[in-house]
Amino acid sequence: MFRMKDVSKIYRTEMVETHALRDLSLVVNEGEFVAVTGPSGSGKTTFLNIAGLLEELTHGEYTLDGVDVKALDDRARSHLRNEKLGFVFQSFNLIPDLNVFDNVDVPLRYRKLTRGERKKRIDAALERVGLASRAKHFPAELSGGQQQRVAIARAIAGEPKILLADEPTGNLDSQMAREVMGLLEELNAQNTVVLLVTHDPEIAARAQRNVHIVDGHATDLDRGGSPLVRPVAQAAVSV
Amino acid sequence: MLGYYFDLALRSLKRHRGLTVLMIVAIAFGVGASMTTLTVLHVLSADPIPGKSDKLFYVQLDARHADSFTPGQEPTDQMTRFDSETMLRDARAPHQAMMTGGRAAVELDHDAATKLLPFDVEARWTSADFFTMFDVKFLAGAPWTAADDQKAARVVVITKALAEKLFGSTQVVGRPLRVEGTEMRIVGVIDAFRPVPHFYDLNTDNFGMGDQVFVPFSTSVELKLHVDGSMSCWGEDNVADAEGLNAPCDWIQYWVELDTTDQVAAYRDYLVSYSEDQAKVGRFQRPPNVRLRDVPEHLDHNKVVPNDVKLQTWIALGFLLVCLVNTVGLLLTKFLRRSGEIGVRRALGASKRAIFVQLLVESGSIGLVGGVLGLGLAWLGLLAVRHQPTSYADLAHLDLPMLALTFALAIVTSVLAGILPAWRGCQIAPAIQLKSN
Numbered sequence: 001m002f003r004m005k006d007v008s009k010i011y012r013t014e015m016v017e018t019h020a021l022r023d024l025s026l027v028v029n030e031g032e033f034v035a036v037t038g039p040s041g042s043g044k045t046t047f048l049n050i051a052g053l054l055e056e057l058t059h060g061e062y063t064l065d066g067v068d069v070k071a072l073d074d075r076a077r078s079h080l081r082n083e084k085l086g087f088v089f090q091s092f093n094l095i096p097d098l099n100v101f102d103n104v105d106v107p108l109r110y111r112k113l114t115r116g117e118r119k120k121r122i123d124a125a126l127e128r129v130g131l132a133s134r135a136k137h138f139p140a141e142l143s144g145g146q147q148q149r150v151a152i153a154r155a156i157a158g159e160p161k162i163l164l165a166d167e168p169t170g171n172l173d174s175q176m177a178r179e180v181m182g183l184l185e186e187l188n189a190q191n192t193v194v195l196l197v198t199h200d201p202e203i204a205a206r207a208q209r210n211v212h213i214v215d216g217h218a219t220d221l222d223r224g225g226s227p228l229v230r231p232v233a234q235a236a237v238s239v
Numbered sequence: 240m241l242g243y244y245f246d247l248a249l250r251s252l253k254r255h256r257g258l259t260v261l262m263i264v265a266i267a268f269g270v271g272a273s274m275t276t277l278t279v280l281h282v283l284s285a286d287p288i289p290g291k292s293d294k295l296f297y298v299q300l301d302a303r304h305a306d307s308f309t310p311g312q313e314p315t316d317q318m319t320r321f322d323s324e325t326m327l328r329d330a331r332a333p334h335q336a337m338m339t340g341g342r343a344a345v346e347l348d349h350d351a352a353t354k355l356l357p358f359d360v361e362a363r364w365t366s367a368d369f370f371t372m373f374d375v376k377f378l379a380g381a382p383w384t385a386a387d388d389q390k391a392a393r394v395v396v397i398t399k400a401l402a403e404k405l406f407g408s409t410q411v412v413g414r415p416l417r418v419e420g421t422e423m424r425i426v427g428v429i430d431a432f433r434p435v436p437h438f439y440d441l442n443t444d445n446f447g448m449g450d451q452v453f454v455p456f457s458t459s460v461e462l463k464l465h466v467d468g469s470m471s472c473w474g475e476d477n478v479a480d481a482e483g484l485n486a487p488c489d490w491i492q493y494w495v496e497l498d499t500t501d502q503v504a505a506y507r508d509y510l511v512s513y514s515e516d517q518a519k520v521g522r523f524q525r526p527p528n529v530r531l532r533d534v535p536e537h538l539d540h541n542k543v544v545p546n547d548v549k550l551q552t553w554i555a556l557g558f559l560l561v562c563l564v565n566t567v568g569l570l571l572t573k574f575l576r577r578s579g580e581i582g583v584r585r586a587l588g589a590s591k592r593a594i595f596v597q598l599l600v601e602s603g604s605i606g607l608v609g610g611v612l613g614l615g616l617a618w619l620g621l622l623a624v625r626h627q628p629t630s631y632a633d634l635a636h637l638d639l640p641m642l643a644l645t646f647a648l649a650i651v652t653s654v655l656a657g658i659l660p661a662w663r664g665c666q667i668a669p670a671i672q673l674k675s676n
Contacts, residue, residue, distance in 0.1 A: 045670075049670040052586065054585070054586060054668075054669050054670040055668075055670050074590055074591050074592075075590045075592065078585070078588055078589060078590035078591075078593070079588070079590070081586070081587075081588050082587065082588025083588075087586050087587065093579065093582075093583045093586075094583075095580050095583060095584075097247075097250045097251065097254055097580075098250070106583070106584060106587050107587040107588050109240070109243055110587070110588040110589055110590075110593065111588070154587070158587075158588075
């Protein structure tokens with residue numbers, strides 16, 4: 001489903017080279033719920049951006065659902081991102097001009113879907129996050145938790161294989177955070193891979209699998225938070 | 240997808256109303272000013288005889304005396320009567336016409352039941368081929384003939400407007416008309432004939448209302464009808480009869496119609512050989528110095544379009560450029576302010592191209608509205624031009640091509656203005672925007 005091998009990301013300026021990721025390898029299989037943790041500046045966000053095809057890797061290999069992404073041009077990457085990935089961000093990132101319905105419609109607009117098909121998917125996604133009655137509301141009229149649920153509806157309307165969530169509960173109170181996590185777990189139960197970046201140990205503990213990124217390297221952790229040695233053949237973690 | 244982009248553009252324009260209005264007004268003023276001056280320029284520099292302007296040639300010879308001769312000097316602007324009449328008789332071109340402007344009082348026959356007093360009209364004393372050469376459309380009758388030219392017949396061709404004013408009808412062929420007190424027979428009534436500019440005679444008003452009465456040149460000479468135009472003489476201090484056959488004065492325009500390049504070359508040779516012959520008999524004192532310019536060359540050489548009109552056009556286009564630069568800046572601000580939205584769209588599957596097109600549609604929409612407003616301003620600008628005391632004032636109207644050009648200019652302007660901001664917009668790195676939001 002998702003395979004990174006020896007991925008490096010280097011940011012270069014005239015003065016300095018910054019290694020955000022160093023030979024990171026990770027395999028995520030179908031149905032997994034993976035929490036990615038790590039201290040600030042460890043490379044979590046860079047990892048998520050590369051996983052989400054929002055940035056290009058400098059070295060290494062990345063295969064998403066069988067497609068080698070390194071060879072793709074912007075158009076093909078955008079198409080793959082639209083088809084396979086869903087995003088949930090910490091600050092929701094809803095478009096303020098658009099109402100809930102139209103926000104959820106955004107990723108579907110970049111596919112060749114009929115108006116009826118788009119409506120069906122939007123209604124189903126809003127129903128699933130419990131906001132069907134708020135379709136005509138604008139983001140500013142919703143609470144933080146509701147906005148995040150709209151963001152999730154937008155992410156799942158396109159029926160992605162992988163949901164990438166970057167601190168999705170970071171701006172929410174604990175009640176809202178639980179609701180959002182419940183939703184993500186529900187989606188995972190229906191076979192959507194969830195890759196969740198968080199620095200909240202409680203949130204991370206709810207994931208089946210924890211990957212810790214430090215200095216651009218990824219390591220699987222056991223339930224106790226200690227590095228877990230996995231058979232190389234599974235290639236789940238490698239430094 | 241374009242419909243979606245238009246919808247997004249509308250929402251965005253509504254959201255940033257102030258900025259939108261500023262951009263629309265900038266484009267509208269730029270387009271309005273440019274279109275006003277371009278329309279005037281277009282009218283004044285239009286081809287006065289489309290389809291034939293490259294076949295009609297204005298002839299110039301240098302009949303002046305040798306004194307104050309400078310090599311390379313331009314021949315006289317017009318021709319002498321002697322040369323014109325000789326060349327007309329030679330008839331070396333398929334068609335040729337000599338002419339000069341005039342003014343004449345016209346009145347109906349004394350017996351006619353009318354109370355119209357004699358009134359002055361602009362007239363042309365010319366030869367028979369004039370009408371064929373310049374594609375003059377006859378509503379009734381026909382041009383007079385070369386035989387009429389030779390015998391200085393009392394015949395006249397008038398315009399539809401004059402016929403209707405005098406007779407209330409255009410079916411007046413055969414009826415008499417008094418021109419400067421001499422009774423002439425109307426042989427033809429022509430449709431409105433007002434080439435703009437008045438290319439065949441640039442010595443009178445270049446953008447005036449045109450001639451209304453046409454009489455054979457020979458007749459005008461015989462009757463000593465009033466000549467209206469410019470004239471220059473040389474040699475003697477005071478030329479007694481400046482319009483006489485042998486007077487050393489240029490005052491006649493001479494045109495030929497030549498259909499092929501071979502004919503042009505042959506006619507040029509004829510002019511040179513004619514000049515040499517005239518030199519042999521002592522009339523010409525300068526080396527052969529001839530010109531044969533077609534209509535566009537003739538208009539260009541005589542700088543028919545007023546310089547102030549050209550200057551105004553350049554100023555207006557400069558103003559449009561300033562508006563364009565301002566719009567680029569405003570669009571850049573607008574699009575970069577929406578970096579967050581662009582980042583989200585990129586993350587959700589929009590390619591750079593899709594973002595680029597979306598932003599271009601938005602700038603194009605601004606151009607469309609700016610164009611409509613600019614059209615209104617151009618209309619007002621032309622209204623102001625029409626109230627100016629110039630001979631071309633009444634010509635300043637937007638025609639269909641200029642209308643289309645207004646919209647094209649507005650759209651091209653705003654799309655041009657939108658290209659850089661849209662390009663910068665589509666280059667926004669989504670990852671940074673998503674995190675910073």
